[in-house]
Amino acid sequence: MLFKGQNFAKHILALGFAAVFATGCGQQNSNGDTTQKTASAPADATTASGQQHFSSKAGEITIPENLTRIAALDGNALATILALGAEDKVVAVSKGTVLPKALQQFADKQFIDAGSAKEANLERVASSQPEVIFINGRMENQVQALKDIAPTYFLDVDYNNQFPSFKQQTLNIAKMVGKTAVAEEKLAKLEADIADIKSKTGDKTALIVMVNNNKLAAYGPHSRFGVIHDLFGFKPADDSIKVGLHGMAISPEFIAEKNPDYIFVIDRGAAITDQKDAAKKVLDNALVNKSNAAKNGNIVYLDSATWYLMTDSLLGMQTMTDEVSQALK
Structure with missing residues (x-):
């Protein structure tokens, strides 16, 4: 009323x-x-x-x-x-x-x-x-x-x-x-793009890392950023990562020990402020640089605003899928 x-x-x-x-x-x-x-x-x-x-x-x-x-x-x-x-x-x-x-x-x-x-x-x-x-x-x-x-x-x-x-x-x-017809068309494209990514991930391992100031947190399957594993097919670098809204606290030593093939990075500061490149500075250290991801140029700095604020949207999901697809080329 x-x-x-x-x-x-x-x-x-x-x-x-x-x-x-x-x-x-x-x-x-x-x-x-x-x-x-x-x-x-x-x-x-x-x-x-x-x-x-x-x-x-x-x-x-x-x-x-x-x-x-x-x-x-x-x-x-x-x-x-x-x-x-x-x-x-x-x-x-x-x-x-x-x-x-x-x-x-x-x-x-x-x-x-x-x-x-x-x-x-x-x-x-x-x-x-x-x-x-x-x-x-x-x-x-x-x-x-x-x-x-x-x-x-x-x-x-x-x-x-x-x-x-x-x-x-x-x-x-x-x-x-x-807009049902529009949605069905866009969802069909999205599903095809996801299937294409899954055909390329194979046995590749990945670690999803959020950088918040100087703190690092990892996210695994079934988490807010778990599409990397759940939809795109990357194997978790660590199967024991606990699911939580704020992720599981980790360190550069953890990254070096797990040695993922890919590191997907979300910079919380960049998502909600004009801050740029803070995550790169935090992760540019000797321990992280020992990982296969760093050696092979596979540390992927994601569009943080999309991943942090639009994860569950049609626009966000397509943008995220395009980013991951590009990272595999």
């Missing part, structure tokens, strides 16, 4: 603060990653009244068949909408968190600033009069307050079943914005 008139903002704020925050909204791995047991159910058939029904961790929603106003508070949903060519339907985004270069067009003043990726500004979200709101796990404590404003869809990919889960989320968004 949309509220209009002089007391609009006050009414919405009252709703927001009165709402009971949702807790325990999703299944959580012991490592802190929020995942769902299965991919979201496919959208039901459009009803005779011109409405669509969808299900996510935020519950059941009913939205218009022809959406015109979307509050995309999740960067992955926003990137998928852009890849589908439906960006004209977006009215609000989370500008309080740095937008990746690929999403910079949404920094324009025509899009309402709806807060940060961790905390939505409820009054601004309401002022955009959305027909649907997209969120992710970072806003889990605001689910009910956002649902009081408009139907809310919780974008969530299960890393234990990553590609099918990602694919279903993409198709759900595509159906919402009337």
